[in-house]
Amino acid sequence: MGYENEGTIFALSTGLGRAAIAVMRVSGAESKNLLTRLCGDVPPPRHAALRKLWQDAGTKENLLDEALVLWFPGPKSYTGEDGFELHLHAGPAVIKAVAEALVAYGARPAEPGEFTRRAFTNGRMDLVEAEGIADLVEAETESQRKLALAQSDGVLSKLYQNWADRLKHVLAHQEALIDFPDEDLPPEVEQGLLTEINTLINAMQTHIREGERGERIRRGVVFAIAGPPNAGKSSLLNWLADRDAAIVSPVAGTTRDAIEVNGSLAGVRVTFVDTAGMRETEDAIEAEGVKRALFHVKQADCVLQMFPADDQPKTIFPGAVLIGNKTDLGPVPAKVLGETVVPISLQSGEGLEALRQLLEQKVEALTARSSFGAPLLTRARHKAGVQEAVACLQAALAQDWPEMRGEELRLAMRALGRVTGHVGVEDLLDAVFGQFCIGK
Numbered sequence: 370m371g372y373e374n375e376g377t378i379f380a381l382s383t384g385l386g387r388a389a390i391a392v393m394r395v396s397g398a399e400s401k402n403l404l405t406r407l408c409g410d411v412p413p414p415r416h417a418a419l420r421k422l423w424q425d426a427g428t429k430e431n432l433l434d435e436a437l438v439l440w441f442p443g444p445k446s447y448t449g450e451d452g453f454e455l456h457l458h459a460g461p462a463v464i465k466a467v468a469e470a471l472v473a474y475g476a477r478p479a480e481p482g483e484f485t486r487r488a489f490t491n492g493r494m495d496l497v498e499a500e501g502i503a504d505l506v507e508a509e510t511e512s513q514r515k516l517a518l519a520q521s522d523g524v525l526s527k528l529y530q531n532w533a534d535r536l537k538h539v540l541a542h543q544e545a546l547i548d549f550p551d552e553d554l555p556p557e558v559e560q561g562l563l564t565e566i567n568t569l570i571n572a573m574q575t576h577i578r579e580g581e582r583g584e585r586i587r588r589g590v591v592f593a594i595a596g597p598p599n600a601g602k603s604s605l606l607n608w609l610a611d612r613d614a615a616i617v618s619p620v621a622g623t624t625r626d627a628i629e630v631n632g633s634l635a636g637v638r639v640t641f642v643d644t645a646g647m648r649e650t651e652d653a654i655e656a657e658g659v660k661r662a663l664f665h666v667k668q669a670d671c672v673l674q675m676f677p678a679d680d681q682p683k684t685i686f687p688g689a690v691l692i693g694n695k696t697d698l699g700p701v702p703a704k705v706l707g708e709t710v711v712p713i714s715l716q717s718g719e720g721l722e723a724l725r726q727l728l729e730q731k732v733e734a735l736t737a738r739s740s741f742g743a744p745l746l747t748r749a750r751h752k753a754g755v756q757e758a759v760a761c762l763q764a765a766l767a768q769d770w771p772e773m774r775g776e777e778l779r780l781a782m783r784a785l786g787r788v789t790g791h792v793g794v795e796d797l798l799d800a801v802f803g804q805f806c807i808g809k
């Protein structure tokens with residue numbers, strides 16, 4: 370990317386809404402110069418200092434604001450470069466005037482994610498940690514916060530780094546086997562090497578398998594509400610959302626488009642998707658709705674399969690929570706096709722608290738911590754990298770030729786290196802940092 374590490378950049382790091390203070394962040398080689406021109410001197414590093422900001426501190430003409438100023442000399446700064454922060458009064462006119470002064474002195478507005486990208490380029494963090502920062506800024510629930518904080522702190526990177534280090538070790542032994550023909554080395558060396566490769570494959574496969582829990586915490590657990598028309602699906606959605614998100618009516622086939630509502634359960638972000646009632650229909654729009662309903666059922670982490678007391682399902686979606694609604698109108702069977710039914714009435718409120726508890730348990734199970742205490746994978750990008758590493762290690766095991774095995778081990782290390790950003794990632798950077806908002 371052309372702009373990489375070019376010039377001195379600035380951005381408002383706080384939001385644009387009404388606020389008392391706005392933080393303007395500046396980074397780049399010209400930082401010291403800019404700060405001196407604005408306030409006349411450079412305060413002691415990393416200490417807050419109150420300063421008058423001038424259009425030109427030399428002439429003391431045109432006072433812009435009085436602000437808290439923080440000077441962060443590189444390399445021990447967020448980006449690794451010289452930089453500073455101005456804690457301005459948050460009026461739009463103040464922000465505009467200061468931005469104009471910065472531009473007049475040669476700085477330019479930052480691109481999205483550019484601060485963090487510079488931090489990565491200057492070795493202040495790896496890619497996985499940078500993604501953790503992006504997630505931390507977006508975090509809405511406790512579980513998202515904890516996951517992102519651990520990731521931005523390097524917990525996940527350390528796991529990948531540990532694997533890469535162990536592979537380096539295996540590779541060193543493999544090379545010893547190539548350089549010194551077997552008679553020089555005890556057979557345990559080769560055996561130990563194969564055992565270690567197998568151990569690594571197992572650890573990586575467990576990480577991938579449990580990874581969907583981390584992905585669920587990050588994006589939220591998705592529940593699809595499905596069932597025949599008039600089961601009370603939209604009524605359930607509205608109760609879960611605590612507002613009239615969807616139209617409820619006695620007309621079968623009311624809901625057409627899927628309606629999504631976000632919330633949180635057991636400290637985890639969740640999305641409930643209300644769908645069209647499933648039935649054979651001549652109506653083209655309703656048929657499209659049914660098609661979409663099936664799509665959401667497939668995509669969901671868990672299906673809430675609803676039926677009204679008088680219309681039992683003939684098939685059950687795999688892993689679905691079976692909900693029998695309208696107990697106020699008649700009894701609901703305890704089991705259908707061997708599966709336990711949760712009896713509720715959205716009219717009388719019967720069974721709703723029990724249902725909420727069950728959903729909380731479901732969410733906890735779907736996002737449970739890793740069985741061996743290791744950090745969870747959070748992104749498809751990481752998953753792809755680890756999967757590739759596993760494939761290379763399996764190929765290495767299948768190789769009888771030591772030279773070829775060494776090559777597969779090297780490819781596995783490269784795959785892990787791309788995840789953390791330690792090797793050949795230029796093409797990846799735009800994708801990773803493009804998702805940041807400006808000022809990070």
Ligand SMILES: Nc1nc2c(ncn2[C@@H]2O[C@H](COP(=O)(O)OP(=O)(O)OP(=O)(O)O)[C@@H](O)[C@H]2O)c(=O)[nH]1
Binds near residue numbers: 646698
């Ligand atoms: N008696 C009774 N009526 C209910 C209950 N829950 C929902 N209803 C009524 O059943 C009708 C259908 O409810 P909806 O929530 O629209 O059902 P739906 O499954 O979304 O229906 P479609 O969108 O048409 O597939 C409405 O008239 C609701 O008021 C209940 O527990 N008891």
Ligand SMILES: [K+]
Binds near residue numbers: 598619620622623
């Ligand atoms: K309806």
Ligand SMILES: [Mg+2]
Binds near residue numbers: 602604615623646
């Ligand atoms: Mg509906």
